[in-house]
Amino acid sequence: MPMPSTHPPLTRRQRRRRYVVRRLRGALLVVAVLAALVLGDHWGLFARRPTSDPVTYDGKTFTVVRVVDGDTIDVDVPDKRRQATRVRLWGVDTPEMARRDRPGDHFAREATEFVEALAGNKSVTLHLEPGRRTRDNDDYYRLLAFVILPDGRMLNRVLVETGHAYADPRYPHHLRDEFLRLQDRARQARLGLWKTVTQDDLPYYWRNTLDLDPP
Template sequence: MFIWLDHSPIRRKWQRQPKSEEQRKAYDFEKYHAKTFTVVKVVDGDTIDIDIPDGNNNHTRIRLWGIDTPETKNPKLGVMYFGPQAADFATELTLRKNVTVYLEKHRTRGYYGRLLAYVQLPDKRFLNKVLLSEGFAYADLRFRHNSYNKYKQLEASARSRKKGLWEKVTRDQLPEWLQRMKPNLRNK
């Protein structure tokens, strides 16, 4: 009698991967939601890496839900106005610090496969909200989420107080999506 037990780590890893979108959301929610991780890299103001493997990567890339910061790494756009400042601010608040990740059940991943999350800082504030209220981010109006209306208010408040990028940003320095969605937006 011959018995072969396949102990291949590749096969086991493959078997654990979710097969449907609903399974993927449930898998992400169980793996990440309300759990604490260390930030190992700040890619730019709205994108960070945490210290837990994701698929074939040694880390998990998180895109902050509901906000958009000026780009620092986009090959088409180059470095946008206030992009480096937003990235530096996010780095100061998160790099090598423990953060807690919160997801929305209806959508856990973005277009590029990044985890969409609200990130709670060690002091219990949420990075998403801090970036908005300090003028380092725009409220992203392209996708609905639980904090959509609150985020619009935070951006409006930062704009009226001329915080961060709102002090000197010009219309042509705004992201294209924001120029399209708010054709009458002016830096007041």
Template sequence: MKSFHLLLVTIALGLALPARSQGPMTGRATIIDGDTIEIRGERIRLHGVDAPESWQTCGDFDGGTYRCGKTAALALDQFLAASRPTRCEFVERDRYGRFVAVCFRADGREVNRWLVESGNAVDWTRYSDGRYAAVQATARSKRIGLWRGEFQLPCEARAEHAGREPTC
């Protein structure tokens, strides 16, 4: 009877723990949006960066608009496809339970840095402590990606879309 109770306790503890380990995760990444990927069924939010939402539009250099969120997601897909698999180093779990990580392509290039460097995301200093400030300044000075025109910060766009005050 003791072994049966021990088995039940072991199973209960196993169910209470997160399904994935908090160590690195490697695999073929599927793009969810410009700053979120999925590997082996685990949603991974890219740490310290904020990309436009898929529905978000931005101003272009010629005064027009374009779907910058969709553009960022497509650019991320192409970047990751060039060197697979993707390896993600765990940072934390966010309030939605997502795995938050700094990720790398098979060739060692950091995905989070590239997103900001290419202008497809901004340095989210609230979380990054300015880790990507220098590459963001370069993207801005080159007027690439989001910086080629006017845009609303993704965190502000999400708040407005939800009808609440931005906290970014």
């Protein structure tokens, strides 16, 4: 038989105090865990692991954390060179924003603000060029991709068809001919940059091959 307890029974007040102490300990433990999670997130301890393999991006959804200019965005996964992966839109070329050593190009600010409105701080899905799934980084270590907006439209296509970007014919991709047709339609309709662009404003690869209609 178990030995009877030699301790006097707890009073109602003592039981109540013990119950409160246990609840306080539990609450403090929860607060400590939450604080650790918040600090860990602030210090980047739970961030996605850096990657340099472009295939890991294909078909994945990320948040746009910065719009660099009309054809370049940063998404919220670090690579081995930056805290965010820099993505260059395949097949399009927007006017360059001003830099320290050069003024901005014609329609650069409008193109950048257009992309900011469509994609800034939004979730986008990246798709790489079919058949080029292993090394799609360009000379500036940017990931070359087609960017799908939350509403299902492709940002690359939208930029060309609304006249906020040039179709870039320099590098082959599966939408090259479509983008060239969309550019012709935007130019004929004088949409976006095509309303006020001059021959001298055109990028070098179009300057001598594309004749603008007289105003």
